[in-house]
Amino acid sequence: MQNVDLNLLTSLDVLLTERSVTKAARRLGLSPSAMSRALSRLRVATGDPLLVQAGRSLVPTAYAEQLTEHVHELARNARAVLQPVNNTLDVSTLERTFTIRANDGFVDLVGASLMAAIAQAAPHVRICFVPKRDKEVQPLREGMIDLEVGVIGTKAPELKTRLLFQDRFVGICRTGHPLLSKPGVTVERYASCLHVVVSRKREFSGPVDDALDQLGLRRTVVLVVPAYTNAMQIVRHSDLIGLVPRSCLGIEALNDTSVSTAIQHFDLPVQTHPIKVSAIWHPRLHADPAHRWLRETILTVCKNARGTRTAL
Helix, strand or coil, X not given: CCCCCCHHHHHHHHHHHXXXXXXXXXXXXXXXXXXXXXXXXXXXXXXXXCEEEECCEEEECHHXXXXXXXXXXXXXHHHHXXXXXXXXXXXXXXXXXXXXXXXXXXXXXXXXXXXXXXXXXXXXXXXXXXXCCCCCCHHHHCCCCCEEEECCCCCCCCCXXXXXXXXXXXXXXXXXXXXXXXXXXXXXHHHHCEEEEECCCCCCCCCCHHHHHHCCCCCEEEEEECCHHHHHHHHHCCCCXXXXXXXXXXXXXXXXXXXXXXXXXXXXXXXXXXXXEEEEECHHHCCCHHHHHHHHHHHHHHHHCCCCECCC
């Protein structure tokens, strides 16, 4: 189509509607001579006179009469395609299912409040949480999932991200564990315990091991499990020490309430890097009004989660 000037389509549409070079020029904001040149080019392109003199006015040829309705529809559709998208969204009537990849801790932390917010604003929207077995980028690229929530673990340059909140690791043990029999957990007593770690890659070392190594200490890891919920369940019924993001403990633990549980958490005796939990999505959905509304809703819910430290 390198020889086709689509600007002529608009000119032809207006000329066939107005049937006057002067009126068509005024409507398009052109000079009459420029409009006359456009008509000449249209005659060459179509091989038809299109508009011919009849007294003091112009009348369409038989071919132009056949084109009028078709040209008007083509011009309207072309303008619709090439104009900015209408971003007006009425979420109250939105019918859509969003698939979100996230770990159990995030679902437990905000799942109920997120659905409450969605039900109030968009009662026809559904959410499908899928397990986060890895951080593979292809499901985002291929549209198998709409959004991912978690720590950024891919170098895919095109992905869009937004920080939701910052989390941190805490130690966990069963209520009544000897480790907590004395005030304050020293690094020596912590390292002397048996540990369970969470790793999808079946690794026996975790975030605290480098810090312990710098102090000349090592802990004994006897069990590796794939999910934080597994570690919490095992800790609840054993003397093993676990390590989980604080958000995995739920709203009650985040606010240090007196709710009685079988698990107690404690501050680690070594420093670990903060956990930055982000929303991650593909650029093809960046400008989608419904997807943007979902992202903003999740961000608001995370901000409102009591005890969750947001960085925004």
